[in-house]
Amino acid sequence: MLIRLTKKMMISGILAILLACMLALPPVSACTIFAVTPGASDDGSMYVAHTNDGVGFDWRNYDDISLVYVPPADYAPGEMRPIAFDPNSGSDAAGNKADGSSEAILGYIEQVPHTYGYYTASYGMMNEHQLLSGECTDYAKIELSAEEGKRIFYSSELSNIALERCTTARGAIELVGELIETYGYYGTGETLIFADPKEAWVIEMCSSPEGTGGLWAAEKIPDGEVFVAGNEFRIRDIEPDNPDMLYATDLFRIAEDNTMWSPADGALDWLEATSYGEYSHPYYSLMRVWSIQDRLAPSFNLSPYVENSYTEAYPFTITPDEKINLTTAFSLYRDHYEGTEFDLTEGVAAGPFGNPYRYLGPDDAHTDFQNESFIEVRAGANPRPVSAVFCAYSYVAQARADLPDPVGGVLWFGPAVAYETVYAPIYAGAENVSVPYATGDREVYDPDAAYWTFDFVTNWAMLRYDAMIGDIQAKQSELESESIAAVRTTDTRAVELIQAGDEEGARQLLTNVTVTRGDEIIDEWHALTGMLVVKYSNGLITDPKTENIEESGYPAWWSQEADYQYGPRVYELDKLRETDGLNYTGQSIWVPKNASF
Template sequence: MKKIILTTFLLFSIYTIDIFACTNLIVGKSASTDGSTMITYSADSYSLYGELYHWKAGKHAPGTMLKVYEWDTGKYLGEIKQAAETYNVVGNMNEHQLAIGETTFGGREELEDTTGIIDYGSLIYITLQRAKNAKEAIKVMTGLVAEYGYYSGGESFTIADPNEVWVLEMIGKGTGRKGAVWVAVRIPDDCISAHANQARIQQFPLKDSKNCIYSKDVISFAKEMGYYSGKDEDFSFAKAYNPLDFGGQRYCEARVWSFFNKYNKDMAKFVTYAKGETQDPMPLYVKPDRKLSLQDMQAMMRDHYEGTDLDWRYDVGAGAFHSPYRWSPLEWEVNGQKYCNERPIATQQSGFVFVAQMRSWLPDAIGGILWFGVDDAANTVYTPMYCSITETPECFRVGNGDLYTFSWTSSFWIHNWVANMVYSKYDYMHEDVKKVQQELENKFFADQGKIEAEAKTSLSDAPAILTNYSKNQAQYAFDRWKKLGEFLLIKYMDGVVRKEKDGQFQRNDYGGAASPQRVGYPKEFYEKVIEETGDKYKVLY
């Protein structure tokens, strides 16, 4: 009997995924500037190596089995029946423009099923190989966990096709009770939504199957377990299965609030909720004040709460160069009192990030684009990977390096090399990064129309055309980013700033290196040094 294996090339570590680890942003087709649906995903974990996964389409004989390995750890969980036909999958999107993202909320620990075969990561990638649209994906996902058991904790999934976007929230029933309780809500076409490691579905319509689907026992099970005792119509999935705490607000819901606040002026009042000061929850979705573009979504994934009450670039923790980053752990203690770092959307520990764009007016092979990047969203380049490509670029290829094997041909390592230079002198160096980001992403947008017109002239050749194009764009971006790293190393070496114009370093009259600027530190930093040290460094004569 032939067996197909869901290989462990998805797996990058023996460690579990970090808490408060991912972010999904959502835009309905009537809320976007061009009529596309869009979702984002930041796969955040210190143990995740950024690669672009790929499964070829295939047909499978009856009796074929599929081995399942937990996405986070590589642990073998068991095997399931393979589908008769599977679809081409590139990253988190398949050839039918179906895209799926997730964030982990965990929820009640007693509901984890240690005997389940389907973990949340495998659930995503198996479903992408089996479903053509969002509603079909929900059916596949809930059917798989009902038949084989759900191994993971609570999850929020974003499931999108060119016409619809749904949020599915799911949690197991505990060891010995196979399956899961769940609810799925369709996001209105003219709205935006988001989730970030906290369950977000509160009350939901019980008699609107067009816009809400749920397991028959989602409420009765909560009552049985003692999580809820009121009327069915007042039931809140989030309150029953993932009760809110300070971390759920400040580290998780705050990211959702930052997105909502950016595009809906009425959401400013929820800043106290984002900070954990009040507990009245935000809505699952809101109507934006204006329509959002692809570029808006890419920029939002680079957010660090700039310009809000949670902006943390100007206190002592940001250092002399106003870094919007802090190093782990998320919480720390001084004199018996706990304190926290902020947890913005853009974070240093991302493995990969994407903005998935699904366009209903184009053939599937052309319409679906995974704008893909590796490492920190604020320091990456979103590169177009079409959903029909049959090979991945070398710089994103699975197996090109790993978390403990540096590779000079891997985008993940090149981006980490650049980002880890930038973090220490953020004010200066990130401006150089932004210039190259804009240069590359503007090029991709400018090239898009021409390549899509070429692909439309012969749809049978479109996958080959777009495969070659995606690979070339990725390699171009990789080469340019490597040059950026070399440029930054020279310009900022040893704490000075070497003079340059348009990327060319200035030389003296004899062809040698011009004297660099000894820039030192900002004035306010020196003032803080004197405040702390007094006359220790005073020049006496």
Template sequence: MYNQKSCPLWDSFFSVCRMSISNHLAVVNRYGFEKFCVGLRGKEFYKPSKFFMYRKLIFSFAIFLILAIPGMPCTSYLVTPGASADGSSMISYAADSHIRYGELYFFEGGPKEPGSYFQAYYRGSHKPLARIPLPESTYQVVGYINEKQVAIGESTFVGHTELFDTLGGIDYTGLMQYALMTAPTARDAIRIIGELSEKYGYYSWGESFSIADPNEVWIMEIIGKGTNLQYDRRKKESYNADRGAVWVAKRIPDGYISAHANHARIMTFPLADGNISITNQQFDRLHQPDVRVIYAHDVIDFARRKNYFDGPDEEFSFSDVYAPIDFGAARFCEARVWSMFKEVTPGMDQYMDYAMGYDLTNRMPLWVKPERKLSVADLINFKRDYLQGTDFDLTQDIGAGPWGKPYRWRPLTWELDGKTYFHERTTATQQTGFSFITQSRKDYPGPIGGIIWFGVDDTNTSVYVPMYAGIRRAPDTFREGYGSILEYREDAAFWVFNKVSHLVYLRYSLKIDDLRKVQAELENSFREFVPAIDKAAMELYNKDPELAKDFLTSFSVSMGNYTVERWEQLFRFLMVKYLDGNIKKEENGVFLTNEWGKYPIVEHPEYPEWWLRTIVELTGDQFLYIEKQDKESDE
């Protein structure tokens, strides 16, 4: 065992922690933080082999403790408390978009001035929509989790294109944000989404929502009713007679997981009986424990009126009626769900042909029971999926190039000789603006129990940083408005991560391991820190909740800003190591030099044999080196 006392820097670090607490927070007794510090020292990173790797993180962590004292196309996973390793509800989300900027939204909660309103915008263009009055008080929202630990994610499906309400007043993002500001539970979020859509009209395509609170997880799918323009002679104005939306929400059984990825997945559901299934006309029964299905009362009748469905009510399938499956929906969307399910549930091979678009009749279940409990780390790994280990692995076909790049630039489909071809669409993709995994934990009060693990840019090359629901602000490098998709800011998280990922894309197989080392260094540290932060925050919360929020703010802000600093260091390292297609030899991040200590030791990585053979097959003797002529020229 390593003797903890033999590391003076660690002892100094913990002394700083204790002195800071003792000097600036008299409400915290020294014994409580002594236990906190000892708990940290017992972690795996407190070892000589890892100490120097973590030294800057340690200093940053010490700083946050000191500061605490004074003062679209997307892939979503849903994990119920009974299916998670720590009993938390978890959902994930990725804002995949070619125009989206990665930033951490923050909505301050509390009392609102009379006349305050929420301005809805269409996320696809920023077109202003309805102004919606706010209640007297709202909840604080960090990203997509509120102080009550209600979290919402989404993925868009198109469905019947004629159902887009061109006169609608709120889009899917507005529904999410308003619900988070006003909903104390997942069920209330469903109710609010339904009510807002009915009152203001739904200005979006079809949408799947992941909605979680500390006790349960729901999937909700919604689509508009189109624009049926009528004229009111009395008011002398036109209106949409079909304003609103049709939708269904189902509670994921505890112990199970679900997922959605840009295609509607809810099929049949129990019809309203006032017990396990209710409609939006029975919201008075919303919080009855046995309720597990909620839906718009006209979801079936409207489909009949539009001639989408003519069967018995019991056979009505939301997905089949409002978003019929086709090859693209399977291959580009359901394949991402299948790829996650197969990692944790036996028997998913039977659905491979469905997921790949070859057999559209063998639909996957909406939820599955995993053979093991899932953690935040598991969901992060799933977010980095590019069908590796399957016959469809993006690194294994010629499109990956000689350096095994698991990305394909858009467009997704392309025409050649009158035929349409495509590139795989995987969970990990270059155009992600931001992504997250949320935890809603019933054993903690809201500000501590809610965590959004937030990252920007490509999920495969990002780092997920824990942001607590109780923080008072976002880190500067992540905050909304710090740079934009049209404004480069050199220390903004989005631009720093894009800078590194684009450098790695150039020779992916050579560089990705260097990125993985730093990625693991940070994410493993954060996962080790969180239990200790939880404990310390709870001790503070029991004495003064406001001090606990200060403490959590300093932690999350410090870790966020440090992550960007560490990623900038990684960029500089990669630039030096791989300059001009060479590789400079190094050991543990230190570059080796010749015997005189002046110049680096440089290697020239060769192209893989299959790539060289491809060149010869395509060019014949164009690049053949002719030995005889070379000898004659020498003479």
């Protein structure tokens, strides 16, 4: 079975489709994004990556974990495109929704004669012309509610429209900026990356204090560099004469009139003018930026510690010490800070078996924890890893200038948690995706849905993470290596078909490979799931081949921390428990039955 949307379906059900692409997660909604420019990759590829993370009130009656392919379409003069409210925006209402209205369309803009095919979910990802996009939410000082005819755009619709209408990164930036200024912006601060096979840009946006239009700034990522963001604006000084910077027409005037900035301050610092910085608590954002930059460029000797949210310790972009390949790009999302002093697989909180995931509490939630004068010091918070357990999906989108658009663009899509997922190849020229990737929601467990296929393994692994992660990584590496090899072979065959004038045949090939490979990965992961359930059931480790059973118990350090040494080792248990300072040694001895403790 294949999933694709026809133009008829698009027109008759556009509202449902748009809402199905939106993930609503106001209490904790946070993403990590990066872009690797061609000069920084080992084969000249452009990479744009995005983790779509979030939990909480998420409008679960809408699909929020599935992938949607929107095909190209033609429109007659005078047709209008509806702009849907995004419940993931942090906004209070959609039109009159706060008053009980069910209205979810905020307005309309004029449709264009032709739109491009693209892949989307909560946000646009990649279109048929190798235009790539990624998104993360940011903390802005001004976050206004949606209002029909006044503030109708949030980043999700902006990313989709850019992929529908644009073929270049700069063109996408210019279109998004124009839409924000013309139709208004609502909701949280946002960062979008747009990249084509040769050029990458970052655009950041927020509501305007004047209530109409919106504020935005954009900066080009220099070739040979890598950009990283994690829920905090990354653009700093706005340089009016810099051809690699663009910004809202009235940015300086609005900032000055509304005491956000004064010429006496010097350069307009976009981050300081529009935001207090980090998204949820100290190091919530900056620790992820530090981790990825430090992994790629250890020669920079970056410190994980900063003075405040406005630190300039982490540059806008970095030059990696070594060229980045696709496998390295995947690995950037598989990070619990292993090997650093923030390693989430270590310590009491990780339990006896190195579980890197933490239950979320009120101190982890996104609130306005700092302002101009004060910072809320909470009881505590867990470090926010790059690979978060509440991830809905992640992807690494790849564009290659030396290949035709249908072949050059590959969306490497991974359902559920990044650390334990498998990235499956989806070609820009493919017109369908595997059914498991296009179905499912968080309210109903469905073992056939790609999200639940992978999310189950992540949750099962928490029972004995230190052991199970080895099995998971072995299969993960095997499947991704097979996919990379399959893409190389398919590239050659598809290019030959296109050069022979058979583009339709090439698209059919790309579609078949996309769907078949997705099905194969899901089948393989189901088989892995069954093996893991059998091998690690009931606190035992059972070798499925030899049937040997290991009763491994707990590590010595955990036994010490858990007061194992005060357990039922002798009959005089009450006296044993009254003895202070006993250390667990892991040794067994023989003593007379009447020995005193």
